[in-house]
Amino acid sequence: MKKEKAFLIDITECVGCGACYTACKEANNLPETSDDPLRDTLSDKTFTVIEQRGDYYVRQMCKHCFEPTCVSACPVGAFTKIEFGAVLYDESKCLGCRYCMQACPFQIPRYEWGSLNPRVQKCIMCYNRLLEGNIPACAEACPTGATTFGDRDEIIALAKQKIFDNPEKYYNYIYGLNEVGGTSVLYLSPIPFEELGFNTHLLQTALPNFTYEALSKIPTLVSVGGVLLTGFYWLTNRKNEIAREKFLEKTKSQTERSTDNE
Amino acid sequence: MNDFITRTLRPTFWKVVAVIIIALGIYTIYLRFTGGLAAVTNLSDHFPWGLWIGFDVLCGVGMAAGGFTLCAIVYIFNIKKYKPIIRPTILTAFLGYLLVIFALLVDLGRPWAIWHAIIMWNPHSVMFEVAWCVMLYTTVLFLEFSPVIIERFKSKKLLSFIKGITIPLVVIGILLSTLHQSSLGALYLIVPTKMHPLWYSTNLPWFFYLSAIAVGCAMIIFESYLSAKAFKKNLEFHLVSDIGRWIVVILSTYFTWRFVDLALNNKLTLLFFNSIETYLFWLEIIIGIVIPIAFLSQSRIRLNRVGLFVSACFVIGGFLLNRLNVSVTSLQASSGVSYLPSVYEIIITLFIVTIGVILFNLAVQYLPVYEKTKEGIPIEFEIITDENLKVESVK
Numbered sequence: 135m136k137k138e139k140a141f142l143i144d145i146t147e148c149v150g151c152g153a154c155y156t157a158c159k160e161a162n163n164l165p166e167t168s169d170d171p172l173r174d175t176l177s178d179k180t181f182t183v184i185e186q187r188g189d190y191y192v193r194q195m196c197k198h199c200f201e202p203t204c205v206s207a208c209p210v211g212a213f214t215k216i217e218f219g220a221v222l223y224d225e226s227k228c229l230g231c232r233y234c235m236q237a238c239p240f241q242i243p244r245y246e247w248g249s250l251n252p253r254v255q256k257c258i259m260c261y262n263r264l265l266e267g268n269i270p271a272c273a274e275a276c277p278t279g280a281t282t283f284g285d286r287d288e289i290i291a292l293a294k295q296k297i298f299d300n301p302e303k304y305y306n307y308i309y310g311l312n313e314v315g316g317t318s319v320l321y322l323s324p325i326p327f328e329e330l331g332f333n334t335h336l337l338q339t340a341l342p343n344f345t346y347e348a349l350s351k352i353p354t355l356v357s358v359g360g361v362l363l364t365g366f367y368w369l370t371n372r373k374n375e376i377a378r379e380k381f382l383e384k385t386k387s388q389t390e391r392s393t394d395n396e
Numbered sequence: 397m398n399d400f401i402t403r404t405l406r407p408t409f410w411k412v413v414a415v416i417i418i419a420l421g422i423y424t425i426y427l428r429f430t431g432g433l434a435a436v437t438n439l440s441d442h443f444p445w446g447l448w449i450g451f452d453v454l455c456g457v458g459m460a461a462g463g464f465t466l467c468a469i470v471y472i473f474n475i476k477k478y479k480p481i482i483r484p485t486i487l488t489a490f491l492g493y494l495l496v497i498f499a500l501l502v503d504l505g506r507p508w509a510i511w512h513a514i515i516m517w518n519p520h521s522v523m524f525e526v527a528w529c530v531m532l533y534t535t536v537l538f539l540e541f542s543p544v545i546i547e548r549f550k551s552k553k554l555l556s557f558i559k560g561i562t563i564p565l566v567v568i569g570i571l572l573s574t575l576h577q578s579s580l581g582a583l584y585l586i587v588p589t590k591m592h593p594l595w596y597s598t599n600l601p602w603f604f605y606l607s608a609i610a611v612g613c614a615m616i617i618f619e620s621y622l623s624a625k626a627f628k629k630n631l632e633f634h635l636v637s638d639i640g641r642w643i644v645v646i647l648s649t650y651f652t653w654r655f656v657d658l659a660l661n662n663k664l665t666l667l668f669f670n671s672i673e674t675y676l677f678w679l680e681i682i683i684g685i686v687i688p689i690a691f692l693s694q695s696r697i698r699l700n701r702v703g704l705f706v707s708a709c710f711v712i713g714g715f716l717l718n719r720l721n722v723s724v725t726s727l728q729a730s731s732g733v734s735y736l737p738s739v740y741e742i743i744i745t746l747f748i749v750t751i752g753v754i755l756f757n758l759a760v761q762y763l764p765v766y767e768k769t770k771e772g773i774p775i776e777f778e779i780i781t782d783e784n785l786k787v788e789s790v791k
């Protein structure tokens with residue numbers, strides 16, 4: 135596994151120019167969906183958007199979570215987290231249950247609703263570019279340094295350094311460091327994150343734990359339950375057998391008596 | 397024969413309605429498979445699961461719970477007096493599962509890949525568990541129902557084979573149902589922050605399980621009443637009436653657990669919020685739990701055919717509301733969109749219900765589901781094989 139990568143999105147630096155938006159479209163061969171990157175929304179044809187929130191711009195994309203909820207949710211393992219920490223989707227496995235979409239805490243995966251062979255679509259961290267030794271197209275295109283990309287530990291160090299150097303410029307929090315167990319897209323903001331529309335109620339632990347806890351009880355349930363049910367059957371049936379034996383004895387003695395009478 | 401044809405073809409109100417629904421349903425399926433999900437549903441990226449998952453799948457599986465509940469009562473706890481109603485109950489469960497699979501085939505984006513779950517495993521996924529439960533339990537239900545079909549075609553060998561494996565089948569069926577009912581609740585464990593706190597709970601699997609048993613019992617009452625009317629099959633009323641007592645016990649447990657759960661998680665204040673969620677929550681609790689408990693705990697109502705039937709209807713109504721609340725209401729706020737099913741989604745749901753009713757009717761007419769022996773003792777779904785053999789040999 136190649137080193138875990140991460141993005142740092144510094145909202146104080148973003149000017150909303152849309153260079154990342156355009157670069158993403160090109161890198162992923164996505165059709166044009168809007169002439170104004172600030173008006174577009176994430177869709178099966180748009181993997182990143184810039185949303186204007188007051189005076190600031192917030193970039194949206196898949197967070198490539200540390201312990202991705204989508205990966206744990208997919209029944210057939212169509213989602214995987216692989217080298218560089220990229221979360222990828224394999225359409226040849228997918229059966230289209232859309233549990234990944236339901237499960238993602240950031241509401242990221244998009245579906246080709248109009249297609250007869252629909253796929254789930256989202257940012258793939260420009261995996262092919264990473265393999266070639268490049269950085270993702272959006273990070274390369276960003277003219278201001280609002281989006282930077284690198285090894286996750288270095289990116290975290292950089293974010294901390296930025297806050298340390300300029301405490302009056304930044305709100306003292308790195309969004310994504312611990313959200314749902316940590317993500318690979320970290321945000322720095324000048325103001326509290328909830329004021330920018332971030333979901334600040336996310337848990338600080340990985341969500342797959344919740345379902346795993348329930349699933350891990352299955353072996354016990356099946357084995358203990360199986361023994362218990364069979365045991366009950368044996369007990370209750372034993373009672374019946376005794377009753378029947380008694381009944382048979384009684385009828386036998388009755389028949390004997392009736393034959394005696396004759 | 398001619399007589400038969402004229403009888404089937406004679407239009408009645410319900411037949412006309414059924415034909416219309418089926419025609420619309422087929423048309424909708426055609427649209428679905430020529431234009432994709434977008435052509436017929438109001439689903440969106442923010443609301444990926446709608447009526448089909450909430451009603452057709454969650455409610456469908458729940459209402460089939462009568463099958464395993466009754467099997468447990470009759471075969472495991474050996475309360476034999478319920479044997480006469482076991483066949484129709486298993487039939488309902490079996491048809492229920494077939495229709496759930498049908499609904500899935502319409503709802504899945506790539507239904508032809510449904511078998512992938514057999515070879516591509518992700519044991520960390522609840523959906524994976526659900527997929528296996530559906531496959532395995534449908535097979536078990538088929539085998540449990542098969543004696544009825546085999547009897548019709550009079551194959552003694554097969555019959556004795558199936559009867560021989562019935563106890564293992566019943567045990568496996570109960571285990572699978574337990575897993576399946578609870579796993580449908582477990583599906584939602586992964587959305588702790590998306591789901592409204594009135595419904596989210598780490599005990600969701602248990603809540604789904606308990607409410608499924610309650611509705612399973614209610615379905616037995618519901619069907620017995622309708623079959624008694626429609627097929628003039630007089631099931632012994634006191635049997636059915638006693639099930640009402642079981643419902644009271646199960647619902648009381650369920651009710652207590654849900655409120656204790658809310659209290660322990662400091663959510664009681666949410667009960668008095670002025671929001672649509674709160675109202676729907678109370679509606680669900682009152683219709684599905686409070687009213688049925690109040691009704692069924694009085695023997696006057698429980699021993700009254702109509703009273704019992706109406707109580708069962710309340711249980712079923714509350715159950716449906718609960719599943720729709722979990723799958724739709726509770727996720728509405730966090731999704732940022734307001735989802736209402738499209739006309740086509742509703743048509744498919746009606747279509748499925750209609751097909752279910754028709755198949756049930758056909759099965760009852762052509763298979764010995766309710767048939768009685770010469771002595772007037774109902775043929776049971778007999779599995780206590782050696783018992784029967786012994787009794788026969790004594791004769």
Ligand code: SF4
Binds near residue numbers: 221240
């Ligand atoms: S943001 Fe959503 S889609 Fe992206 S990795 Fe995390 S859970 Fe998966």
Ligand code: SF4
Binds near residue numbers: 207223227232
């Ligand atoms: S829609 Fe596809 S990728 Fe998403 S969970 Fe279902 S099978 Fe997996």
